[in-house]
Amino acid sequence: MRKKILITGILVVLLVGLVSASLLSYYGRITGTAEVKGPVFYLGSGGELLINEKPSCGTAGTFDNHEFRVWETEDLGGTDFGYIPTANFYIRARVGEGDEIPQNLILNFSYEDTNNNKHEICSTNVEITSTSLDDYGPISCIGTSAPLNIEKLRYEIIGDCDACTYTISKCSGEFYTKLEVSLAT
Numbered sequence: 001m002r003k004k005i006l007i008t009g010i011l012v013v014l015l016v017g018l019v020s021a022s023l024l025s026y027y028g029r030i031t032g033t034a035e036v037k038g039p040v041f042y043l044g045s046g047g048e049l050l051i052n053e054k055p056s057c058g059t060a061g062t063f064d065n066h067e068f069r070v071w072e073t074e075d076l077g078g079t080d081f082g083y084i085p086t087a088n089f090y091i092r093a094r095v096g097e098g099d100e101i102p103q104n105l106i107l108n109f110s111y112e113d114t115n116n117n118k119h120e121i122c123s124t125n126v127e128i129t130s131t132s133l134d135d136y137g138p139i140s141c142i143g144t145s146a147p148l149n150i151e152k153l154r155y156e157i158i159g160d161c162d163a164c165t166y167t168i169s170k171c172s173g174e175f176y177t178k179l180e181v182s183l184a185t
Helices: 002-029
Strands: 039-045 049-051 059-064 068-072 085-095 104-111 118-129 134-142 150-160 165-169 178-183
Touching: 039 150, 049 150, 059 068, 059 150, 085 104, 085 118, 104 134, 118 134, 150 165
Parallel strands: none
Antiparallel strands: 039 049, 039 178, 059 165, 068 150, 085 134, 085 165, 085 178, 104 118, 104 150
16 A cells, blocks of 8 residues: 555656646746847047947047048957948038038048958948038948958048038037947848
């Protein structure tokens, strides 16, 4: 009799274990969604390109004609993007008083690899239509390949006029001169 009770007890424990395991695999699933955003690059002081860090407001630079300004990240140690990026440029800019408007600025997103070679990711133009600081963007461009072995990322603003002066501002209120990077679709 004891043997029957022991065997029955073991079978009951095994049956309960199996039922529990099947219920756990059905009801114990964890599901969810995550929103993943690419980095946002802001113009810092002294040519520094800040990653996901808003700078204090102020003038980022003034330059003439076909001159340019470059902002670079700190060393990234050979990072790979792993995807083809889309770049959304935002810029707060103006041309000088008395300069002919509109004037064109070239916005370039590029990187320097671990061998000090420079590679353009994508480039686009923005037409500056005011002699007072104004907000432009998003202005988009799509890369053609996934950046590899990235040492530094660069945001370059290039003048495209024969006789004018450009002023770039880092921000005003909640509008920032920045570059948002996301997966190309």
